[in-house]
Amino acid sequence: MKAISIGLLGLGTVGSGVVQIIENHQDKLMHQIGCPVMIKKILVKDENKERTVHIERELLTTNPDDILESPEIDIVIEVMGGVEETKNYLLKALQNRKHIVTANKDLMAVYGSELLSVATENGCDLFYEASVAGGIPxxxxxxxxxxxxxxxxxxxxxxxxxxxxxxxxxxxxxxxxxxxxxxxxxxxxxxxxxxxxxxxxxxxxxxxxxxxxxxxxxxxxxxxxxxxxxxxxxxxxxxxxxxxxxxxxxxxxxxxxxxxxxxxxxxxxxxxxxxxxxxxxxxxxxxxxxxxxxxxxxxGAGSLPTATAVVSDLVGVMKNMRLGVNGRSAVSPQFEKSLKQPGEIFSKYFVRLHVKDEVGVFAAITSIFSEHGASFEKILQMPLKQNELAEIVLVTHRTSLQDYEDILQKLNDYEMVKEIKSTYRVEGEGVI
Amino acid sequence: MKAISIGLLGLGTVGSGVVQIIENHQDKLMHQIGCPVMIKKILVKDENKERTVHIERELLTTNPDDILESPEIDIVIEVMGGVEETKNYLLKALQNRKHIVTANKDLMAVYGSELLSVATENGCDLFYEASVAGGIPxxxxxxxxxxxxxxxxxxxxxxxxxxxxxxxxxxxxxxxxxxxxxxxxxxxxxxxxxxxxxxxxxxxxxxxxxxxxxxxxxxxxxxxxxxxxxxxxxxxxxxxxxxxxxxxxxxxxxxxxxxxxxxxxxxxxxxxxxxxxxxxxxxxxxxxxxxxxxxxxxxGAGSLPTATAVVSDLVGVMKNMRLGVNGRSAVSPQFEKSLKQPGEIFSKYFVRLHVKDEVGVFAAITSIFSEHGASFEKILQMPLKQNELAEIVLVTHRTSLQDYEDILQKLNDYEMVKEIKSTYRVEGEGVI
The missing domain is CATH 3.30.360.10 (Dihydrodipicolinate Reductase; domain 2)
Known part of the structure; x- marks a missing residue:
C-alpha cells in the first residue's frame, strides 16, 4: 500500500513535536487510515543546526521548492510561522494540489478566506485547528x-x-x-x-x-x-x-x-x-x-498540544484522501458581514473614579448615569487619604456602549471628577 | 434536488426537539448539505396524544415498519429509548440500509459493538454522540x-x-x-x-x-x-x-x-x-x-441540548451521503480488552473511622496502614461526644487498591475500630 508523504515547513518546537508524534503513533495512524505515513522533506533555515529530535540529515532542505514543487509530496504541514512569504508558499502548494495543515493564526487571520477559496478551487483540504487555542479541538x-x-x-x-x-x-x-x-x-x-x-x-x-x-x-x-x-x-x-x-x-x-x-x-x-x-x-x-x-x-499553546492538533488535522486530510473527498469540507461564509454599532452593543460596566469629596458630587455623578438610562448594580465609595478625594467604584446594569461612552465623556468633562482611573466590561451574568 | 428523508422513532421531549431544530434550521442545513431535509414518518405509541409541537397528523404512525421497511426513508433517528425491542428495530433498519442516529446510551452500552459492526457490513453510518453527555460533543x-x-x-x-x-x-x-x-x-x-x-x-x-x-x-x-x-x-x-x-x-x-x-x-x-x-x-x-x-x-441532558447532538450527527450522516462515504467511519476496536487487577490500580483514599478513644489505638491503626506501605497525606482526629469514641479522618498517599482493601479488612477486624463510617477515592492531584 502506498504511503502518504508529508512535507514539513519549519522544524521549531511544534515541527519537532509533529515529527515525534508521527513516529510514536505509526501503529495508531495505520489503524485509522489504513496506510503508512512518512515525512519526506523538511524545510529548515540551517541544515547544520543541532536538533532536539533525531532527524535523518537527508530529509532536511533549505529549498522550499523541494516540497512545494515535489510530485512526491501529498500534504504540506506549515509550522514555520510568518505571513507574506508563507502565504506565497501555501498558494504554490495549493496550485500544485497539495493539501495543507497549518498552525499559523497570523496567516489565517489575514489571508484565511483567500487561502480557503484557492484550496476549494484546487480540490485541496486546508485545515487549521492548531491556529486557535493549541490543543483544544x-x-x-x-x-x-x-x-x-x-x-x-x-x-x-x-x-x-x-x-x-x-x-x-x-x-x-x-x-x-x-x-x-x-x-x-x-x-x-x-x-x-x-x-x-x-x-x-x-x-x-x-x-x-x-x-x-x-x-x-x-x-x-x-x-x-x-x-x-x-x-x-x-x-x-x-x-x-x-x-x-x-x-x-x-x-x-x-x-x-x-x-x-x-x-x-x-x-x-x-x-x-x-x-x-x-x-x-x-x-x-x-x-x-x-x-x-x-x-x-x-x-492553549505548547509544542506537543499544538503538534497534536496539527496531527489530528493531518489525520482528517488523510481520511479524506482515502475516501477521495478532499476539498469539499470548507464551507464558504453564508452571511454578509454586518457589525453592530455602539448603540447595539449592550453590557454591564465597572468604573473606578477619583472625585472631589464634597457634598452633592455623588448625586451629580449618578444623575449623569441616569440621564442615559443607566442604573447601578453595585456601588462602593470610600475616602482617599490624600487630597480630599474619594474613590468611587460603580457597576452598572446593562447599558449600550453608545450611552456608556457618552457617560464617560460627561464624567471626564465634569470638574468634580479628578480622574477616571479605570473601566472594564462586566460579562457572564444573566442575559447572554 | 432530492430531499433527504428522515424517519423518527419516538416523539418525546428529545424527538420534539429534533423536529423543532430541523424546522427552524432548514436554511443552515441546506447551506451545509446542499439539499433539503424532510421528516417523513414518526413512530408514536398514540397518534391521538396532544403534542407540544405542531405535527401534521399524517406523519404519525404506530407501525414501525412504515419507517423500517419504507424505501422512502434514508435515515432513522432513534429517540424512543428501550433496549431489546429497539435493538431489533435498528437491526432491521440497518439491514434495509438505513443510516442511524441514536441517543440511546442503554442500548449502546449493551449492544453498541454488535450494532456498529452490522452497520459497517451494510455500508451504513451509526452515530451516537447524543448518548453520552447530551450537548457536549x-x-x-x-x-x-x-x-x-x-x-x-x-x-x-x-x-x-x-x-x-x-x-x-x-x-x-x-x-x-x-x-x-x-x-x-x-x-x-x-x-x-x-x-x-x-x-x-x-x-x-x-x-x-x-x-x-x-x-x-x-x-x-x-x-x-x-x-x-x-x-x-x-x-x-x-x-x-x-x-x-x-x-x-x-x-x-x-x-x-x-x-x-x-x-x-x-x-x-x-x-x-x-x-x-x-x-x-x-x-x-x-x-x-x-x-x-x-x-x-x-x-448533560435536556431536550434541546440532546436534540442538538442528534441533529449534529444527522448532519454528519447527510454529509457522508452527499460524499458517498457512509459506513466507513466506524473504527473497530484495535486492542484486546485487559482489565487492571486491584494490585494495579493506584489511588489516594479518604477514610473516616470511629475508634475507641484510648491510648495506643491511633498508633495501632497507623501501623496497619504502614504494614501495607501506605502513608498519610492528611490526618484529622477529634473526640466524639458519645460513647468515649474518637473520629479519625485519614487521607492516604497513593496506594494500590489491593493493599487498601486489605487495610480495610484489617481495620474491620480490629476490635478498637467501632466502625468504618465511609471511604472515598481521592483523585486529581499530582500523578495522573
Whole structure:
C-alpha cells in the first residue's frame, strides 16, 4: 500500500513535536487510515543546526521548492510561522494540489478566506485547528459538534501568556510589570510581549473563531482590541471584593445578523466557568440557542498540544484522501458581514473614579448615569487619604456602549471628577 | 434536488426537539448539505396524544415498519429509548440500509459493538454522540480532535441528576434524602431514581467513552459502580475542611494496555477543573499523553441540548451521503480488552473511622496502614461526644487498591475500630 508523504515547513518546537508524534503513533495512524505515513522533506533555515529530535540529515532542505514543487509530496504541514512569504508558499502548494495543515493564526487571520477559496478551487483540504487555542479541538466543535445549532455568543480565554499574568497578579497581588518579568524569565512570555499583552494574538484567534462560528468574513480590523497593560492591583482587588475575576476575554456575539467582536480585560462572576480557567490554560465558552452553554478547555499553546492538533488535522486530510473527498469540507461564509454599532452593543460596566469629596458630587455623578438610562448594580465609595478625594467604584446594569461612552465623556468633562482611573466590561451574568 | 428523508422513532421531549431544530434550521442545513431535509414518518405509541409541537397528523404512525421497511426513508433517528425491542428495530433498519442516529446510551452500552459492526457490513453510518453527555460533543472530540494522541485517562461527571444533588448537598449542607425529594419535585430526578443515584447511568456512559477512547470493547459489566446514596453531610463537611469537593466521577484509566473503568463518589481538590462543574452540568476531562489536560463542559441532558447532538450527527450522516462515504467511519476496536487487577490500580483514599478513644489505638491503626506501605497525606482526629469514641479522618498517599482493601479488612477486624463510617477515592492531584 502506498504511503502518504508529508512535507514539513519549519522544524521549531511544534515541527519537532509533529515529527515525534508521527513516529510514536505509526501503529495508531495505520489503524485509522489504513496506510503508512512518512515525512519526506523538511524545510529548515540551517541544515547544520543541532536538533532536539533525531532527524535523518537527508530529509532536511533549505529549498522550499523541494516540497512545494515535489510530485512526491501529498500534504504540506506549515509550522514555520510568518505571513507574506508563507502565504506565497501555501498558494504554490495549493496550485500544485497539495493539501495543507497549518498552525499559523497570523496567516489565517489575514489571508484565511483567500487561502480557503484557492484550496476549494484546487480540490485541496486546508485545515487549521492548531491556529486557535493549541490543543483544544474548538474549530471541530464549532463545525461539527454544534452544526445544527445557532451560535449566538462565544467568549474565549485564548491567550495563555496574558492568562498566566492575570492569574499570578490576582493570586499573589503582584504588579503587572513584576509578573511580566517573571513570565519572561520562565519562557511564558516573549522578549517582545506586545502581541500577547496588547491583545493582538487573542484578536487574531477571535477573528478566526467568529468567521467560522457566525459564517461571516470577520477581519482582524473588525475586532476592537484592548490589552492588559493598564490593569492595576487596585482594579484586581476591587474586582475580588465585588465577587469578580478579571480575565482577558475575547467576545464574539451576534444578534440577528449583526455581530460584535472584541478583546478586552473583562470582569466575570467567580462562579462563571471561565473564571476558574487559570495559568496558561485556554478555554472557549460557546453559547448556542439550542444547546445552551458549552465550554472547551485545554492547553492553549505548547509544542506537543499544538503538534497534536496539527496531527489530528493531518489525520482528517488523510481520511479524506482515502475516501477521495478532499476539498469539499470548507464551507464558504453564508452571511454578509454586518457589525453592530455602539448603540447595539449592550453590557454591564465597572468604573473606578477619583472625585472631589464634597457634598452633592455623588448625586451629580449618578444623575449623569441616569440621564442615559443607566442604573447601578453595585456601588462602593470610600475616602482617599490624600487630597480630599474619594474613590468611587460603580457597576452598572446593562447599558449600550453608545450611552456608556457618552457617560464617560460627561464624567471626564465634569470638574468634580479628578480622574477616571479605570473601566472594564462586566460579562457572564444573566442575559447572554 | 432530492430531499433527504428522515424517519423518527419516538416523539418525546428529545424527538420534539429534533423536529423543532430541523424546522427552524432548514436554511443552515441546506447551506451545509446542499439539499433539503424532510421528516417523513414518526413512530408514536398514540397518534391521538396532544403534542407540544405542531405535527401534521399524517406523519404519525404506530407501525414501525412504515419507517423500517419504507424505501422512502434514508435515515432513522432513534429517540424512543428501550433496549431489546429497539435493538431489533435498528437491526432491521440497518439491514434495509438505513443510516442511524441514536441517543440511546442503554442500548449502546449493551449492544453498541454488535450494532456498529452490522452497520459497517451494510455500508451504513451509526452515530451516537447524543448518548453520552447530551450537548457536549465529546465523542467527536475523542475520535477526531485527539486522533493523534494516546488517551491515558478520562474522568467524567456524566450524570446531571447526581451532580445536581451533590452540588445542593455541598452548598446548602442538606441531607441526601431532602435534596433528592426536591430534585424529584423539580423534575431533575425521576420518580425511581435508582439508575441515576446508583451510578448505573454514569457507568453506561463510561463504558461507551472507554470503548472509544481506549479502542477496546468495554462492557457495562467491566465497570465497577458505586452510587451516591450513602454520602453523609459529615463526609461532605470533612471533604470541604480538607480542601476537596465531592463528585460522582467516572474514571477510565489505562497503563500500557491494561485499563480500569469505574464510577464512584470521589474527592477532587477544589482547584481541579471538574470541581467547579456544578448543578446539572456535565463535563469530561481527558488526559492525553501529548495534549495534556483538556475538558469538555456542557449540559448533560435536556431536550434541546440532546436534540442538538442528534441533529449534529444527522448532519454528519447527510454529509457522508452527499460524499458517498457512509459506513466507513466506524473504527473497530484495535486492542484486546485487559482489565487492571486491584494490585494495579493506584489511588489516594479518604477514610473516616470511629475508634475507641484510648491510648495506643491511633498508633495501632497507623501501623496497619504502614504494614501495607501506605502513608498519610492528611490526618484529622477529634473526640466524639458519645460513647468515649474518637473520629479519625485519614487521607492516604497513593496506594494500590489491593493493599487498601486489605487495610480495610484489617481495620474491620480490629476490635478498637467501632466502625468504618465511609471511604472515598481521592483523585486529581499530582500523578495522573
Amino acid at each position: 474548538i474549530l471541530r466543535g464549532l463545525v461539527d459538534g454544534l452544526a445544527s445549532d445557532r451560535i449566538t455568543k462565544m467568549m474565549g480565554i485564548v491567550n495563555g501568556t496574558t492568562n498566566y499574568i492575570l492569574t499570578k497578579m490576582s493570586k499573589q497581588g503582584s504588579r503587572y510589570e513584576d509578573v511580566l518579568k517573571e513570565a519572561q524569565e520562565l519562557g511564558y512570555a516573549e522578549a517582545d510581549p506586545t502581541s500577547d499583552v496588547g491583545g493582538w494574538d487573542a484578536a487574531r484567534k477571535m477573528a478566526i473563531l467568529a468567521t467560522l462560528g457566525f459564517s461571516m468574513n470577520i477581519d482582524l480590523d473588525d475586532v476592537k482590541v484592548k490589552g492588559i497593560t493598564e490593569i492595576s492591583e487596585e482594579d484586581l482587588s476591587y474586582s475580588k471584593k465585588l465577587g469578580y475575576t478579571m480575565k482577558l476575554i475575547g467576545i464574539a456575539s451576534r444578534l440577528e445578523n449583526k455581530v460584535e467582536v472584541s478583546v478586552q480585560p473583562t470582569l466575570l462572576p467567580e462562579s462563571h466557568p471561565l473564571a476558574s480557567v487559570n495559568d496558561e490554560y485556554n478555554a472557549v465558552y460557546v453559547y448556542g440557542e439550542a444547546v445552551g452553554e458549552t465550554m472547551f478547555y485545554g492547553p | 465529546i465523542l467527536r472530540g475523542l475520535v477526531d480532535g485527539l486522533a493523534s494522541d494516546r488517551i491515558t485517562k478520562m474522568m467524567g461527571i456524566v450524570n446531571g441528576t447526581t451532580n445536581y444533588i451533590l452540588t445542593k448537598m455541598s452548598k446548602q449542607g442538606s441531607r441526601y434524602e431532602d435534596v433528592l425529594k426536591e430534585a424529584q419535585e423539580l423534575g431533575y430526578a425521576e420518580a425511581d431514581p435508582t439508575s441515576d443515584v446508583g451510578g448505573w447511568d454514569a457507568a453506561r456512559k463510561m463504558a461507551i467513552l472507554a470503548t472509544l477512547g481506549f479502542s477496546m470493547n468495554i462492557d457495562l459489566d467491566d465497570v465497577k459502580v458505586k452510587g451516591i446514596t450513602e454520602i453523609s453531610e459529615e463526609d461532605l463537611s470533612y471533604s470541604k475542611k480538607l480542601g476537596y469537593t465531592m463528585k460522582l466521577i467516572g474514571i477510565a484509566s489505562r497503563l500500557e494496555n491494561k485499563v480500569e473503568v469505574s464510577v464512584q463518589p470521589t474527592l477532587l481538590p477544589e482547584s481541579h477543573p471538574l470541581a467547579s462543574v456544578n448543578d446539572e452540568y456535565n463535563a469530561v476531562y481527558v488526559y492525553g499523553e501529548a495534549v495534556g489536560e483538556t475538558m469538555f463542559y456542557g449540559p
